[in-house]
Amino acid sequence: xxxxxxxxxxxxxxxxxxxxxxxxxxxxxxxxxxxxxxxxxxxxxxxxxxxxxxxxxxxxxxxxxxxxxxxxxxxxxxxxxxxxxxxxxxxxxxxxxxxxxxxxxxxxxxxxxxxxxxxxxxxxxxxxxxxxxxxxxxxxxxxxxxxxxxxxxxxxxxxxxxxxxxxxxxxxxx
Amino acid sequence: xxxxxxxxxxxxxxxxxxxxxxxxxxxxxxxxxxxxxxxxxxxxxxxxxxxxxxxxxxxxxxxxxxxxxxxxxxxxxxxxxxxxxxxxxxxxxxxxxxxxxxxxxxxxxxxxxxxxxxxxxxxxxxxxxxxxxxxxxxxxxxxxxxxxxxxxxxxxxxxxxxxxxxxxxxxxxx
DNA sequence: AAGTCATATTTCACCAATGAAATAAAAGAT
DNA sequence: ATCTTTTATTTCATTGGTGAAATATGACTT
Numbered sequence: 001x002x003x004x005x006x007x008x009x010x011x012x013x014x015x016x017x018x019x020x021x022x023x024x025x026x027x028x029x030x031x032x033x034x035x036x037x038x039x040x041x042x043x044x045x046x047x048x049x050x051x052x053x054x055x056x057x058x059x060x061x062x063x064x065x066x067x068x069x070x071x072x073x074x075x076x077x078x079x080x081x082x083x084x085x086x087x088x089x090x091x092x093x094x095x096x097x098x099x100x101x102x103x104x105x106x107x108x109x110x111x112x113x114x115x116x117x118x119x120x121x122x123x124x125x126x127x128x129x130x131x132x133x134x135x136x137x138x139x140x141x142x143x144x145x146x147x148x149x150x151x152x153x154x155x156x157x158x159x160x161x162x163x164x165x166x167x168x169x170x171x172x173x174x
Numbered sequence: 175x176x177x178x179x180x181x182x183x184x185x186x187x188x189x190x191x192x193x194x195x196x197x198x199x200x201x202x203x204x205x206x207x208x209x210x211x212x213x214x215x216x217x218x219x220x221x222x223x224x225x226x227x228x229x230x231x232x233x234x235x236x237x238x239x240x241x242x243x244x245x246x247x248x249x250x251x252x253x254x255x256x257x258x259x260x261x262x263x264x265x266x267x268x269x270x271x272x273x274x275x276x277x278x279x280x281x282x283x284x285x286x287x288x289x290x291x292x293x294x295x296x297x298x299x300x301x302x303x304x305x306x307x308x309x310x311x312x313x314x315x316x317x318x319x320x321x322x323x324x325x326x327x328x329x330x331x332x333x334x335x336x337x338x339x340x341x342x343x344x345x346x347x348x
Numbered sequence: 349a350a351g352t353c354a355t356a357t358t359t360c361a362c363c364a365a366t367g368a369a370a371t372a373a374a375a376g377a378t
Numbered sequence: 379a380t381c382t383t384t385t386a387t388t389t390c391a392t393t394g395g396t397g398a399a400a401t402a403t404g405a406c407t408t
Binding site: 003004005006007008010013014015017018021022024025026028029030031032033035036037038039040041042043044045046047065066068069070071082083085129132133136138139140141142143144145146150151153154155157158159160161162163164165166167168169 | 177178179180181182184187188189191192195196198199200202203204205206207209210211212213214215216217218219220221239240242243244245256257259303306307310312313314315316317318319320324325327328329331332333334335336337338339340341342343
Binding site: 087088090093 | 364365366367368373374375
């Protein structure tokens with residue numbers, strides 16, 4: 001039988017029993033949390049699996065994609081840190097790796113010479129355009145049996161949850 | 175401004191631009207993937223944050239909770255590996271850590287003496303019962319503005335996605 | 349009884365990620 | 379002109395997970 005489905009079944013029963021011992025527990029919400037965590041981890045695994053042949057990890061891929069998606073194909077380490085949710089140390093490492101492979105370049109900014117301008121190269125663009133399309137079928141398959149309404153709904157609910165998570169972390173680890 | 179919301183906005187624009195360059199891309203589905211990955215990672219961070227004061231990591235917590243949720247409070251390393259999605263080596267480590275803290279015990283099984291019976295201790299139960307309730311408010315807050323229909327829908331859609339992911343990985347990395 | 353399979357642990361080596369602190373360089377403020 | 383702030387890099391130590399191979403033990407098969 002399939003792994004994720006197995007774990008979910010197990011989790012359902014487990015939470016059922018725990019909420020009998022501890023009735024104050026918000027059982028439905030706890031289930032949703034666990035579901036999100038499991039599916040998220042599985043999706044993460046899926047992605048890493050597809051990236052491995054290209055010798056990219058998630059952060060490198062994300063960084064490259066951010067650059068690719070920029071109108072001018074460029075950004076700065078600080079900005080990339082923010083959007084790729086990485087520390088500065090790690091971003092330096094990521095940029096090093098991508099520069100070494102010729103997918104991006106590093107250069108000093110004209111206006112503010114403290115800043116470093118990171119720019120995707122033509123080779124970087126070609127690389128993305130070559131590696132992306134083979135992923136499409138699998139992504140499409142994941143949502144193959146989702147109606148348009150399903151997709152809209154999932155999108156809406158995830159965004160709502162994201163908003164609440166932001167509020168939470170802003171309130172506590174500010 | 176809030177971090178996750180920021181990243182999502184950025185992602186939305188990025189995918190919009192990429193799908194203009196590469197029109198075959200399943201843009202809506204790609205968005206859902208990224209959303210899942212972002213929210214999942216954030217939730218993971220939330221959880222680790224709540225576990226840190228108790229000096230537990232996610233795998234240890236999950237293992238302990240599986241035991242706690244069992245009618246008889248016991249399991250075997252192999253089974254725990256499966257449901258906690260961990261390798262055997264890691265499960266040995268996890269069990270070591272929990273035994274050292276007196277939260278579980280290890281003993282030989284009666285029926286099959288190859289097996290090791292892992293059992294949660296009374297101290298382990300008390301530990302769980304003490305650490306769990308303080309998490310409830312935050313979990314509840316995450317879904318505070320979700321209607322019952324919202325929750326049902328999210329649950330349904332995540333399970334559907336989980337099922338598809340299982341199919342996918344069964345077909346490819348079998 | 350011998351051989352094979354199943355279960356768990358240990359050891360070892362390794363890689364990925366993380367993050368704090370020190371450093372460097374340039375911009376901005378007073 | 380000096381001090382402060384911003385930005386990026388470097389260094390270093392640590393953590394966490396991973397995985398292969400060897401070992402030990404007991405069960406199952408014939």
